[in-house]
Amino acid sequence: MPYVEASVRHRQCVAAARIALARDGVSGTSLRAVAAEAGLPLGTMQYVFPSKELLLRAVIEDVIEETAGVFRAAADLDGGLEHAIRLGIADFWSRLVDGRPDFQVMQYELTNHALRTAGMESLARWQYERYGAVIADWCQQAAQRAGESCAVPFAQLARLVVASLDGLIMQYVCDPHEARSRQDLEAVTEMLVGLAGVRADVGAIAD
The missing domain is CATH 1.10.10.60 (Homeodomain-like)
Structure with missing residues (x-):
């Protein structure tokens, strides 16, 4: 060879x-x-x-980095915070969820495996820390570039983006109803935009 x-x-x-x-x-x-x-x-x-555990660790790290990379690439930072939220969520869904239920099931299974395996628990924590940090960063950048502020800390907004997507993804993989999932995604996006309470910056709330 x-x-x-x-x-x-x-x-x-x-x-x-x-x-x-x-x-x-x-x-x-x-x-x-x-x-x-x-x-x-x-x-x-x-x-x-x-060992299989070393391979699974490498796969988990690879999946986390891919997902974080999609989050990072999805946001358009030049149209303000609301635009970044709307475009980022829609693009993420299109690239990693629509038509990819097997990928999402694998990701959930790997996360549960990490949580249940001694010595790998930190990978699950790092997964969500990584996603949250990437989203918080592009939300904050988008707001700063547009001279806007957010009604809640960017880290909290990011955690709620991740939590909302997690729930919708789980429903999608259990019952892949694309039209309904898109409607729910739009409704969740509206809630997150409302939570952000985007306004002209008069002393933006930083994380």
């Missing part, structure tokens, strides 16, 4: 693991199954990831 850089092999294994996990779940995925998905000998897989 030709030499492949460790970083490339690592990404190859994580990508294969994500496919296997989305298809078979955490309990149904083994190192052997991931090796087969990646087209690698089991020995090579075990060299890169000596």
Whole structure:
């Protein structure tokens, strides 16, 4: 087998693991199954990831970074806070939820696995801290650029964005009714915009 850089092999294994996990779940995925998905000998897989837990940790980190990256890229910061909230939520849903129930189920399963596995609990906490920090940052940037203030701390607004999306996503994966989900997403967006209480900056509330 030709030499492949460790970083490339690592990404190859994580990508294969994500496919296997989305298809078979955490309990149904083994190192052997991931090796087969990646087209690698089991020995090579075990060299890169000596245990299933190490592989799952890498997958969780990869999924968190992908989701955080979508949150970061989704917001248009030049149209003010309300525009950023509306566009950010809509774009996130389009890119990571619509038509991707398997990805979302995998993400929930991995989060629950981290919470139930000794030594991995911090990954679940980091997941939500990461999402909240990214959203709070682009909300604050959008408000500052437009000379606006927010009626609640940006960190709180971000946590409620994440919590609202979590609930809608869970309903969507249990019953993928796209039209209804879009209507609910619009209603939640209106509530979040109302909570933000965007106004001209007269001493903006900072986090």
